[in-house]
Structure formats: structure tokens, C-alpha cells
Amino acid sequence: MKKILTGIKPSGVIHLGNYLGMIKEVIEFQGKYEIFLMIADLHAQTVPYSPKELRKLTLDIAKSLVALGVDPKKTVLFKQSDVPAHLYLYWILGCLVSEGDLRRMHEYKEQKEKHKENVGAGILMYPVLMAADILIYNADLVPVGKDQEQHLELTRELVRKFNNKFGKLFKIPQVYIPSETSKIMSLTNPLKKMSKSEPEGCLEIFENEKRIKEKILKAVTDSEAVVKYDPEKKPGISNLMTIYKYLTKKSYHEIEEEFKNKGYYEFKLAVYKAFMNFFKEKRERKKRLSDSYIQKLLILGAKKANKVANENLEKILKATGLR
Numbered sequence: 144m145k146k147i148l149t150g151i152k153p154s155g156v157i158h159l160g161n162y163l164g165m166i167k168e169v170i171e172f173q174g175k176y177e178i179f180l181m182i183a184d185l186h187a188q189t190v191p192y193s194p195k196e197l198r199k200l201t202l203d204i205a206k207s208l209v210a211l212g213v214d215p216k217k218t219v220l221f222k223q224s225d226v227p228a229h230l231y232l233y234w235i236l237g238c239l240v241s242e243g244d245l246r247r248m249h250e251y252k253e254q255k256e257k258h259k260e261n262v263g264a265g266i267l268m269y270p271v272l273m274a275a276d277i278l279i280y281n282a283d284l285v286p287v288g289k290d291q292e293q294h295l296e297l298t299r300e301l302v303r304k305f306n307n308k309f310g311k312l313f314k315i316p317q318v319y320i321p322s323e324t325s326k327i328m329s330l331t332n333p334l335k336k337m338s339k340s341e342p343e344g345c346l347e348i349f350e351n352e353k354r355i356k357e358k359i360l361k362a363v364t365d366s367e368a369v370v371k372y373d374p375e376k377k378p379g380i381s382n383l384m385t386i387y388k389y390l391t392k393k394s395y396h397e398i399e400e401e402f403k404n405k406g407y408y409e410f411k412l413a414v415y416k417a418f419m420n421f422f423k424e425k426r427e428r429k430k431r432l433s434d435s436y437i438q439k440l441l442i443l444g445a446k447k448a449n450k451v452a453n454e455n456l457e458k459i460l461k462a463t464g465l466r
């Protein structure tokens with residue numbers, strides 16, 4: 144069976160962008176691929192964080208993933224830091240990557256701007272660890288949101304470099320980006336992606352209903368009062384339409400017809416209702432999952448992930464002269 148690797152940072156709680164950009168694809172691929180889904184706790188250390196919060200968020204994200212439909216019988220769900228082989232390969236790839244290539248990454252430039260003096264070298268090296276995450280499983284496919292496209296290109300470049308130098312050990316992984324929902328925008332600034340680092344613009348799937356309603360009703364739109372899909376001129380409304388389209392399975396045309404001669408308030412209210420309707424069962428399921436059950440799943444996941452990763456690591460150590 145072909146393999147998938149993907150992950151999510153426990154630097155905040157799961158939001159709609161995560162679900163539409165990556166999680167729903169993973170769920171769709173279950174049973175068709177061998178899936179490794181990691182809670183990327185090492186990646187979460189690249190920005191300022193508190194150890195207590197990191198522990199709490201790691202468990203919360205794992206619980207949310209299971210509630211959303213990640214099936215532990217079909218998907219290896221694990222904590223990145225539980226599989227040390229990732230870090231071994233990270234070092235080896237770090238010695239191959241060019242510093243200039245890392246400095247060109249959009250995500251690095253953005254994070255550096257945001258965190259200024261607090262920025263550590265981890266942010267620069269982040270894409271190398273991501274390449275190691277993927278290659279330690281020799282993954283065939285990596286489902287991610289559009290923000291990760293450039294990092295995946297770097298991974299593919301690193302495979303070429305590694306294979307040229309040490310022999311053809313790695314496959315070139317394919318990136319899988321969903322066509323319409325690969326970049327869900329912030330509700331407070333529709334020109335920026337929805338991101339855990341900005342909770343106000345972020346539709347958190349499991350937060351309380353009142354806040355969800357408030358956030359959707361306050362979403363930044365425009366003054367035209369026409370529900371029409373036009374991402375260039377109407378990015379706010381178009382973003383809400385993309386969300387509504389996925390949640391209700393209606394087409395853009397049907398949505399435009401539905402809200403013809405109606406105001407934005409009515410449209411936003413419909414988006415809120417569609418959101419609650421779509422996630423109702425999943426939100427209830429999360430409440431029923433216990434911490435101890437999730438902890439056990441993560442231990443089991445780590446065992447399975449370590450087995451595959453360590454087998455590959457042995458080959459890598461031999462090829463690179465360390466064994």
C-alpha cells in the first residue's frame with residue numbers, strides 16, 4: 144500500500160482551514176493508503192510557546208482529529224517527538240540543504256516578520272524537519288494546504304540531492320492540495336490565510352457556539368451587499384461562499400441564487416447554521432473521548448511509526464557512511 148505522511152502543529156486548536164485544507168483529505172484517503180498522521184509538536188517549538196500549553200494542545204489536537212473522523216485502525220496517529228528518527232534524518236538533510244534556499248521560503252519570511260527578535264534558527268530549519276518527517280516514511284503522497292506547497296518543493300529538491308549523492312533511497316513525494324479549499328482565509332482579514340496564530344479570524348471547530356456565531360457574523364466583507372463569488376474584488380464574501388459551498392454541497396451559482404436580493408446578515412446566518420449542522424455530531428463525539436483513551440492511541444501510534452521509521456533509518460545510516 145502506498146504511504147501518506149502529513150501533520151498538524153499543536154500551536155493552537157484545530158480550525159476550519161485545517162479541516163478543509165488537510166484533515167478532510169486524510170479522512171477521505173483512509174483505507175486507500177497507509178497513513179502516518181503526526182501531531183507536529185517539534186514544529187510547534189519554532190514559535191514562542193509554554194510547555195504546559197504544548198502538552199495540553201497536543202492532546203486536544205489528537206482528540207479533535209479522532210472526533211473529526213480519523214480512524215486509529217486505519218491511520219497511524221502519533222506525536223512527532225515520539226519518533227526520534229525524524230531528528231536523525233533532519234540533521235543529515237540539514238547538511239545537504241543550501242542556506243539560501245531556506246531564506247527564500249515565504250513562511251520563514253512571514254514568521255520572521257511576525258516574531259522579530261524572538262525568532263530562533265528553528266524557523267529557518269523548519270522545512271528541513273518537514274522533509275525529514277516525510278522521507279523517514281518514504282511517503283508517496285503528502286496532503287497539505289496551499290501554504291505548504293513551497294516546503295514540499297524543497298523536499299523534492301532534497302530527495303534529488305540525497306539520491307544523487309548517496310544512491311536512490313527516497314521516492315520523490317507527490318504533493319496533494321485540494322482544489323477549492325486549499326487556502327481558507329481569515330475572517331478578520333480575507334487577504335491573509337486563516338491561522339492558529341490569529342484566533343479572532345479563525346473559525347475554531349470545537350469552540351463554543353456563541354463565539355462561532357459572533358465570529359461569522361462579524362466576518363469582514365464589503366459594502367456592496369451582493370452575494371457573488373469574486374475572490375479578487377470580494378475576497379471576504381468569496382471566502383464565506385467557499386466555506387458554505389463545502390458545508391452544504393451547493394454550487395456557487397446556487398448560492399448566488401439562494402441569496403439574491405438578501406443581505407449579508409442573512410447569508411452569514413446561513414453560514415453559521417451550516418457550520419453547526421455539519422460539525423454537530425463531531426463536536427458531540429469529542430466530548431465523549433477521554434484523555435486516557437487518546438494517550439493510549441498515541442503510544443500505540445508511536446510504536447507503529449517507530450517501526451517503519453527505524454527500518455528506513457538503518458538504510459539511511461548505511462548509505463551515508465554512519466554504519
Ligand code: AMP
Nearest residue numbers: 151152160164165287288325326327337
Ligand atoms: P498547521 O495549522 O500550520 O499545522 O497546518 C496543518 C495543515 O492545515 C497543513 O496541511 C496546512 O497546509 C493546512 N492549513 C493550515 N491553515 C490553512 C488554511 N487557512 N487553509 C487551508 N489549509 C490550511
